[in-house]
Structure formats: C-alpha cells, structure tokens
Amino acid sequence: MRVYLRYAVRETFSNLWRNRMMTIAAVLTVAVSLSLVGSALLLKQSAAQASAQWQQGTRVTIWMQPTATTAEIANVQSQLANLPIVKRCEFFTQQQDYNEAIKILPPSESKVLTVAAMPPSFRCVPTVPANAFTVEATFSNQPGVYQVTAPEQQIREMNHAIRVLQIVFLALAGVLLLSATVLILNTIRMAIFARRREVSVMKLVGATNWFIRIPYITEGFIQGLLGSAVAIGAVTALHTWYPLHNEFQLSMSALLGTNAVVLIVGVLIGSVGSAIAIRRFLDV
Amino acid sequence: MIRFENVSKTYKNGTPALKDISLDIEKGEFVFLVGASGSGKTTFLRLLLREELPDQGRILEAGRDIGELPKWRVPYLRRNIGCVFQDFRLLPNKTVFENVAFALEVIGRPRTTVESQVPQILELVGLTDKSNNLPGELSGGEQQRVAVARAFVNRPLILLADEPTGNLDPANSESIMALLERINRTGTTVVMATHDKALVDRMRRRVVELDRGEMIRDQVRGVYGIDEGVTL
Numbered sequence: 238m239r240v241y242l243r244y245a246v247r248e249t250f251s252n253l254w255r256n257r258m259m260t261i262a263a264v265l266t267v268a269v270s271l272s273l274v275g276s277a278l279l280l281k282q283s284a285a286q287a288s289a290q291w292q293q294g295t296r297v298t299i300w301m302q303p304t305a306t307t308a309e310i311a312n313v314q315s316q317l318a319n320l321p322i323v324k325r326c327e328f329f330t331q332q333q334d335y336n337e338a339i340k341i342l343p344p345s346e347s348k349v350l351t352v353a354a355m356p357p358s359f360r361c362v363p364t365v366p367a368n369a370f371t372v373e374a375t376f377s378n379q380p381g382v383y384q385v386t387a388p389e390q391q392i393r394e395m396n397h398a399i400r401v402l403q404i405v406f407l408a409l410a411g412v413l414l415l416s417a418t419v420l421i422l423n424t425i426r427m428a429i430f431a432r433r434r435e436v437s438v439m440k441l442v443g444a445t446n447w448f449i450r451i452p453y454i455t456e457g458f459i460q461g462l463l464g465s466a467v468a469i470g471a472v473t474a475l476h477t478w479y480p481l482h483n484e485f486q487l488s489m490s491a492l493l494g495t496n497a498v499v500l501i502v503g504v505l506i507g508s509v510g511s512a513i514a515i516r517r518f519l520d521v
Numbered sequence: 522m523i524r525f526e527n528v529s530k531t532y533k534n535g536t537p538a539l540k541d542i543s544l545d546i547e548k549g550e551f552v553f554l555v556g557a558s559g560s561g562k563t564t565f566l567r568l569l570l571r572e573e574l575p576d577q578g579r580i581l582e583a584g585r586d587i588g589e590l591p592k593w594r595v596p597y598l599r600r601n602i603g604c605v606f607q608d609f610r611l612l613p614n615k616t617v618f619e620n621v622a623f624a625l626e627v628i629g630r631p632r633t634t635v636e637s638q639v640p641q642i643l644e645l646v647g648l649t650d651k652s653n654n655l656p657g658e659l660s661g662g663e664q665q666r667v668a669v670a671r672a673f674v675n676r677p678l679i680l681l682a683d684e685p686t687g688n689l690d691p692a693n694s695e696s697i698m699a700l701l702e703r704i705n706r707t708g709t710t711v712v713m714a715t716h717d718k719a720l721v722d723r724m725r726r727r728v729v730e731l732d733r734g735e736m737i738r739d740q741v742r743g744v745y746g747i748d749e750g751v752t753l
C-alpha cells in the first residue's frame with residue numbers, strides 16, 4: 238500500500254508537471270466557470286434574502302385625490318377597517334404627506350410642492366405580502382382614490398432581473414464547465430499518450446487495472462480541485478469586496494454553502510473528465 | 522503446465538490465425554515455435570497471455586482454464602508469465618536498474634524486495650556494471666538481456682519469447698539463448714517463437730511447427746527444417 242501511494246503520487250505529479258501548460262489551461266477554465274456558478278448561486282441567495290426583507294415591511298399605500306371629499310375618505314377608511322386581509326392602516330393627512338415629501342425629495346423638487354396639491358394617503362400593512370395585490374385591485378377604481386401602490390411590483394421586477402442574470406450566468410457556466418471537462422479529458426489523454434510505453438509494460442508484467450488507472454484519475458481530480466480552490470478564492474473575494482447586494486449582507490453560511498457546491502462541482506468535473514479519458518484511451 | 526485443447530482463433534477481421542491446435546507442454550520444458558511469417562506464432566503466445574481469447578477450444582495453464590478467468594484476474598495470471606520481444610520494449614528514460622525494478626514496483630512489491638531482487642537478476646544477466654545506464658547506451662544484445670531480466674525478475678512459471686534474437690547478431694543471439702537455457706534449468710517453462718534456423722538446429726529441443734495456423738509438427742528433439750525432421 239505504501240509502495241503504491243508513493244508510486245501514485247509520483248506519477249500524478251510528474252504527469253501534471255509534464256503537461257503543465259494544459260494543466261494550467263484546464264485549471265483556469267474550471268476556475269472561471271466555477272466562479273460563475275458561485276456568483277450565480279450567491280445572486281440567487283441574496284435575491285431571496287432581499288425580497289424576504291422587503292416583503293416583511295410590505296406596505297400598500299392608497300393615495301387619495303388631493304380633492305377627495307371627506308365622505309370619500311371616510312368611505313375608504315371604513316372599508317379598510319372591515320377588510321380582514323389588512324392588518325392595520327394609518328391615515329396620513331395632506332400636511333403629513335407634505336412633511337414627508339419635503340424630507341425625502343431634494344429641495345429643488347420639493348420647492349414646487351404645496352400642501353393643497355398633496356394627496357392624503359392610507360399606509361396599510363396587509364396580513365401577508367401577497368394580499369397587497371388584492372388591496373390594490375379593490376381600491377384602485379374607487380371614487381376619490383388617485384392611485385394604489387404596492388412595492389410587490391418592484392420586487393417582482395427585481396426578482397425577474399436577477400433571474401435573467403442568473404440564467405445567463407448559469408448558461409455561461411454550463412458551457413465553460415463543459416469545455417473545462419473536455420480540457421481535463423484532453424490533458425489526461427495526453428498524459429496517457431505520453432506514458433503509453435509504460436502502460437503497455439505495466440499491462441505485460443501484470444499491474445492491475447486500478448494500479449494503472451489511479452494516477453490518471455487523481456490527476457483529473459487534482460485539476461478539478463485546484464480549479465475550485467481558485468474559484469472559491471474569487472467568489473469569497475467578490476463577496477467580501479464587491480457584494481452584489483449592497484444593503485443585504487449574506488450570511489457566512491450562505492457563502493460556505495456556495496463554496497461547498499463549487500468544490501463538489503470542481504472535483505466532479507475533474508473526476509468525470511479523467512474517467513472518460515481513461516475509458517476511451519486507456520485500454521486496460 | 523500449458524495445455525491447448527482444440528484451440529482455434531480467427532481474428533475479428535476474418536483472418537484465421539490458428540486452427541484446431543492441441544498440445545501439452547510440461548513444467549520445465551523448452552519449446553521452440555517455428556513456422557513461416559504469418560503462421561500464427563505470435564497469436565499462440567498472445568493467447569497464452571490472454572491478450573486474445575480463442576474462438577474454440579480451451580487453454581489451460583497450471584490446470585486452470587484461462588478463458589474462465591474473470592477480467593480482473595488477468596493481471597495476476599500475467600504475473601506468472603514473463604515476456605520477451607524482438608523489439609525489447611524497454612522504457613528509454615529509465616535506467617537499466619529502474620527498468621527491471623519497474624516490473625516489481627507496478628505489481629506492488631515492497632522496496633526491500635526490489636532492492637534485493639534487481640541486483641541479483643542483473644548479476645544473472647551479467648549487467649551489474651550497466652545498472653545505471655540508459656537503454657540507449659547499451660548494445661542490442663545488452664538491451665535484450667535487460668528485457669530478459671525484467672521478464673524473469675518476478676520468477677514467473679512460464680517465460681514466453683517472441684523472436685528474442687530477431688534483431689541480434691549471432692554472438693548476441695548466442696548469449697540470449699544461453700540465458701534462456703539457464704532460466705529454463707531453474708524449472709521455468711520456456712516457449713520461444715523463432716525464425717532462427719541455426720539456433721533451433723543446434724539446441725535440439727522440442728519443436729512445434731505451425732503452417733498457416735495449423736500444427737504440422739511436434740517433435741521432441743527437433744530441428745528447424747521440416748525436411749530433416751519426422752513429421753506428425
């Protein structure tokens with residue numbers, strides 16, 4: 238066993254060194270594709286987290302016409318009070334809305350505002366975020382109602398954008414993973430080709446199949462491993478210095494989980510690449 | 522030790538190579554396999570190594586039908602069979618010592634075994650002082666002696682040689698033959714395919730002659746040419 242370990246390690250590293258250019262190409266391709274996979278996964282997780290945070294505070298705002306009558310306002314208010322899907326509502330007078338707008342908007346814009354032009358509003362929290370839509374549908378066309386806004390729509394748009402980005406990342410990563418596998422396959426093939434004399438002598442003197450194969454399998458495995466190591470570094474660096482999600486810090490466990498996936502995929506393509514090469518080119 | 526029972530072999534492309542061969546080779550025998558080019562000598566040896574399987578008949582080695590062996594056992598079969606070829610098949614970037622040691626290392630022999638066996642076998646083939654030379658620095662005869670050392674270092678029961686003197690001048694052929702005889706005297710069964718008429722005639726060993734895949738002669742103290750021997 239010890240003899241074999243020494244032999245396998247020596248063979249593996251001399252193969253890696255002999256084909257170092259190919260090895261570097263394979264490792265880098267693995268690294269780039271896995272960085273994309275890692276980023277896509279992080280993006281997905283931060284998107285999920287972001288929408289969860291937004292949804293917790295989801296509010297529906299029913300803006301009344303600035304000219305809405307007291308009766309119209311009272312009507313909406315009583316309906317809201319009787320609607321079971323609305324947890325609570327707060328009425329903002331024109332003055333309160335004006336004060337808020339002055340605070341939020343830059344002076345250049347808020348200068349033109351007047352209290353009379355401001356719509357009074359109901360700030361409501363639905364029981365569950367999904368109910369924001371029902372509230373919107375119920376009140377949009379009622380007399381005196383100017384507009385009903387729910388951030389739901391924005392969340393959807395953001396999620397949609399992230400999903401598209403994610404699909405693009407994953408598609409790119411898929412193509413690159415495939416080429417990484419082919420590159421690994423090719424380096425192993427070259428290693429086998431460079432060693433064909435050794436292999437034929439080994440077969441002749443009765444070396445077992447696994448004895449012959451294992452150095453090539455570990456070679457692919459190591460290429461995958463190195464590639465994922467670089468990718469893990471890149472993903473972690475990206476996460477630390479350039480979060481894709483400014484306000485929403487991802488947890489350490491999300492990062493660890495992503496890195497675990499990157500590691501597993503890297504090792505897997507290394508092993509698959511070498512397994513194919515061995516099946517096709519190492520006739521033992 | 523070796524038994525062919527009605528063995529026939531036709532290659533996948535339809536070339537018939539051996540037809541209905543039956544013979545017994547005892548432990549410790551020395552057998553020459555002669556015949557024109559393409560008569561099936563190499564095929565005979567490849568069947569013994571289970572590099573090919575017969576289409577018909579059985580081949581027994583040490584009492585076991587080698588056709589029945591599961592694929593994973595084949596390497597263990599080959600550990601009992603040493604092989605020497607016309608083209609030496611040495612590894613050019615390994616020294617003489619390393620070439621011989623390689624045969625032991627790749628079947629998992631411990632380093633202590635390698636360090637005791639290799640010098641011993643190099644002594645036997647008379648190449649102790651060339652231990653650290655590369656094959657490219659040796660003469661053809663010396664290279665073939667390294668190949669014989671590699672084939673024999675694991676003390677196989679059977680030694681197969683496919684035209685081992687084919688690339689050598691008479692003097693070197695002579696030394697290889699002396700070596701094979703010496704190995705044979707240790708009880709190893711030797712089967713040697715050859716075209717070398719003079720050599721076979723001089724040795725007076727068992728001769729099996731093939732002709733287009735058929736065994737046309739099996740003579741105990743034979744000579745190369747069929748006209749001089751007693752036919753079956």
Ligand SMILES: Nc1ncnc2c1ncn2[C@@H]1O[C@H](COP(=O)(O)OP(=O)(O)OP(=O)(O)O)[C@@H](O)[C@H]1O
Nearest residue numbers: 532534536537538557558559560561562563564565
């Ligand atoms: N791998 C193969 N595939 C197909 N046909 C083969 C193969 N090897 C040998 N043959 C054919 O089988 C026949 C016997 O070949 P074999 O190599 O056994 O002859 P041989 O006696 O060793 O000849 P030589 O003295 O030239 O080495 C020949 O007709 C040859 O062309």
Ligand SMILES: [Mg+2]
Nearest residue numbers: 562563564683
């Ligand atoms: Mg031949």
